[in-house]
Amino acid sequence: MCLALPALVTELLPEDSAKVNLGGVTKTVSLALVSDVKPGDYVIVHVGYALSVIDPEEAARTLELFREMGEMAPEALA
Amino acid sequence: MKYIDEFRDGELAQSIARAIKAEADPASTYHIMEFCGGHTHAISRYGLEDLLPANVRMIHGPGCPVCVLPIGRIDAAIWLARQPGVILCTYGDMLRVPGSKRLSLLKAKAEGADVRMVYSTMDAIKLAQSNPDRQVVFFAIGFETTTPPTAVAIKQAQALELKNFSVFCNHVLTPSAITQILDSPEVRELGTVKLDAFIGPAHVSTIIGSRPYEYFAEEYQRPVVIAGFEPLDVMQAVRMLVRQINEGRFEVENEFARAVTRDGNEKAKSLVADMFELRRVFEWRGLGMVPYSALRLKEPYAAWDAERRWDVPQDNPGDNKACECGAILRGVKKPIDCKLFGTICTPENPMGSCMVSAEGACAAHWTYGRFRDLEKSE
Ligand code: SF4
Numbered sequence: 001m002c003l004a005l006p007a008l009v010t011e012l013l014p015e016d017s018a019k020v021n022l023g024g025v026t027k028t029v030s031l032a033l034v035s036d037v038k039p040g041d042y043v044i045v046h047v048g049y050a051l052s053v054i055d056p057e058e059a060a061r062t063l064e065l066f067r068e069m070g071e072m073a074p075e076a077l078a
Numbered sequence: 079m080k081y082i083d084e085f086r087d088g089e090l091a092q093s094i095a096r097a098i099k100a101e102a103d104p105a106s107t108y109h110i111m112e113f114c115g116g117h118t119h120a121i122s123r124y125g126l127e128d129l130l131p132a133n134v135r136m137i138h139g140p141g142c143p144v145c146v147l148p149i150g151r152i153d154a155a156i157w158l159a160r161q162p163g164v165i166l167c168t169y170g171d172m173l174r175v176p177g178s179k180r181l182s183l184l185k186a187k188a189e190g191a192d193v194r195m196v197y198s199t200m201d202a203i204k205l206a207q208s209n210p211d212r213q214v215v216f217f218a219i220g221f222e223t224t225t226p227p228t229a230v231a232i233k234q235a236q237a238l239e240l241k242n243f244s245v246f247c248n249h250v251l252t253p254s255a256i257t258q259i260l261d262s263p264e265v266r267e268l269g270t271v272k273l274d275a276f277i278g279p280a281h282v283s284t285i286i287g288s289r290p291y292e293y294f295a296e297e298y299q300r301p302v303v304i305a306g307f308e309p310l311d312v313m314q315a316v317r318m319l320v321r322q323i324n325e326g327r328f329e330v331e332n333e334f335a336r337a338v339t340r341d342g343n344e345k346a347k348s349l350v351a352d353m354f355e356l357r358r359v360f361e362w363r364g365l366g367m368v369p370y371s372a373l374r375l376k377e378p379y380a381a382w383d384a385e386r387r388w389d390v391p392q393d394n395p396g397d398n399k400a401c402e403c404g405a406i407l408r409g410v411k412k413p414i415d416c417k418l419f420g421t422i423c424t425p426e427n428p429m430g431s432c433m434v435s436a437e438g439a440c441a442a443h444w445t446y447g448r449f450r451d452l453e454k455s456e
Contacts, residue, residue: 006080008080033227033349046281047199047227048199048227052343054081054337059336061335063085069094069097
C-alpha cells in the first residue's frame with residue numbers, strides 16, 4: 001500500500017486541492033500537506049494526498065549520474 | 079511517463095549492475111536489507127536480484143504496513159465493525175488480511191458488518207458527513223506516509239464538528255523497527271541474518287527526511303541509502319552501499335534527492351507532532367513488542383479516538399503456526415521456505431499477511447519470482 005507515483009499537477013482547485021494527471025488518468029488530490037505547488041509541478045501522490053514536490057534539478061542530476069555510468073561502463077568495466 | 083520511465087531504463091540497469099560487479103570484492107559478501115515493501119516489489123518485478131553478482135544479496139525487510147500489523151489489531155477492527163451503528167472504513171489492502179480463525183474484514187462484511195473501502199481519508203470524512211446517524215470509524219494503518227493524511231482528516235472532523243467520526247489508530251514508525259531488527263531478544267530465537275547495510279524508505283522519507291537515519295547509521299555502524307522505488311534507484315542504492323561497505327563508512331546518503339530532503343516535510347511533521355504521541359510499546363508482526371514504535375492520539379483529540387470511545391479488545395491470538403511471515407519479515411526465511419506458499423496460501427486466498435498486499439514478500443514472489451525459480455530448477 002506504499003506504492004505511489006509522481007503525478008503532474010494540471011490545475012489548482014479550491015480548498016487546498018488540485019487536479020493531477022497520472023499517466024493519462026485525471027484525479028483530484030489534496031494539497032493540504034505541501035506548500036507552493038503550481039501547475040506544471042510533479043508531486044508524489046499517496047492515498048489521495050501530495051506528499052512532496054519533485055525537484056527537477058535533483059532529478060536531472062540523478063539521471064546524469066546514471067548516464068555517466070552508462071558511458072563509462074563499456075571500456076572501464078567490460 | 080515523466081519521472082518514471084527514465085528511471086526504468088533496462089540498459090542503464092545493466093551498466094549499473096556491471097559497475098556493482100566491478101566494485102564488489104569477490105572475497106566478501108554483501109547483505110543488504112531493503113526496508114520498504116515498495117523496494118521489495120521493484121526487486122521482484124524487475125528481477126533485480128538476477129542482475130546482481132552472487133555475493134551481493136538482497137534481504138527483504140518488514141516494510142509493508144499491512145504485513146506488520148499483528149492479528150490482534152485486525153480482530154479488534156473486526157470487533158469494531160460489528161458494534162451497533164458502526165461503519166468501519168479502511169484502505170483496500172486491509173480488507174483481505176486474515177485475522178484469527180481466518181476471519182477477515184471482507185468476510186465480516188459478507189456476514190453483515192458495514193465495512194467500506196476508502197481511497198483516502200477525505201472519503202472517510204465524506205462518509206461521516208453523509209451518515210450522521212451512524213458512527214464512522216476509520217481503521218488507520220501505515221507508516222509515516224499515511225499518518226499526516228489521518229491527521230488532516232481529524233483536523234477536518236474538528237472543523238466540521240463531526241461527532242460521528244473516529245480513528246482506530248495503528249500508525250507505526252519506521253526508524254524504531256529498523257533498530258529492533260538489529261537489536262531484539264527474538265533475534266536469538268529466530269536466528270538472524272548478517273545485515274551489512276540498509277536501503278532506506280522512499281516515501282516515508284519524503285515526510286520524515288533522511289535525518290532520523292543518521293543516529294541509526296552512527297549507533298549501529300551500518301550504512302543507509304535512501305532510495306526511490308524505481309529499478310534504477312534501487313540498483314544505484316546498492317552500488318552506493320557496496321562502496322560505503324568497501325570504504326568502511328557508515329553514513330546516510332540520499333539517492334532520492336529529487337523527492338527527499340534532510341529535514342523532510344515540515345508541514346506534515348508539525349501536524350503529526352501536534353496531534354499524536356508515542357505509545358510506550360506496540361506489537362509488530364514478526365518483530366514482537368517494539369518500544370516507542372507507534373502513535374496514538376493525544377488527549378485533546380480523545381473525542382476522535384476509537385480506542386477511547388469503545389473498549390476495544392487488546393488480545394493477541396498469535397499467528398497461524400504454519401505461516402512463516404514472522405521469519406520472513408525479519409529476513410531470516412524466504413517465501414519458498416514456507417510450506418503453505420503457493421499451495422494453500424496464494425494472493426486469492428492468503429493465509430498470512432505477507433501474501434496480501436503487492437508489497438508483501440510472499441505476494442511479490444508469487445507474482446514475479448516463482449517462474450524464475452522454475453527456470454533455475456530446470
Ligand atoms: S506463504 Fe502465506 S502462510 Fe507462508 S509465510 Fe507467506 S503469507 Fe505466511
